[in-house]
Amino acid sequence: MDLILETDRLLLRELQLSDAEAFFAMDNNPNVHKYLWNKPVQKIEETIEVISLVRQQYIDNGIGRFAMISKETNEFVGWAGLKYNTVAVNNKVNFYDIGYRLDDKFWGKGYASEATFAWLHYAFENMNIKTMEAAAHSDNAASNRILQKIGMQLTEQYLEDGVSWNWYQLENENIK
Structure with a gap:
């Protein structure tokens, strides 16, 4: 894939094996x-x-989660992006979701919102995705706030392995 998205502060690019050390530090936290x-x-x-599985999603589905890189420091902030789900989540299958995960030293700085706004715009304007989906742990106030901030609507709650999750959707107004 030759896709790179840019925001004011972030470069959103394919995950590479060279991201493994920083990605591991985040996911080990x-x-x-x-x-x-x-x-x-x-x-x-x-x-x-x-990272290898995500890179395969780029090939299979033409999209996947991307690295978020700080333009100012060139640091790995986390990942964000779209995913085409072929495995059931909340009894749904074959849908696009938007997601993100950040290293905690970057929390509360607006990076997740910045990246998800960019991805939502790309999904609706370039990919013509009709409906965007997302899930957030019911107790994760920050993540729920981000999804609401980008315009997603809470449509239901569901349980997975005894954990309560909020399910969000947003319809592409450009597609009738």
């Missing part, structure tokens, strides 16, 4: 996994496998 079943990644090999 218990704070980052507080609302992700409290299961931080333990080995960098797990991170390498995730």
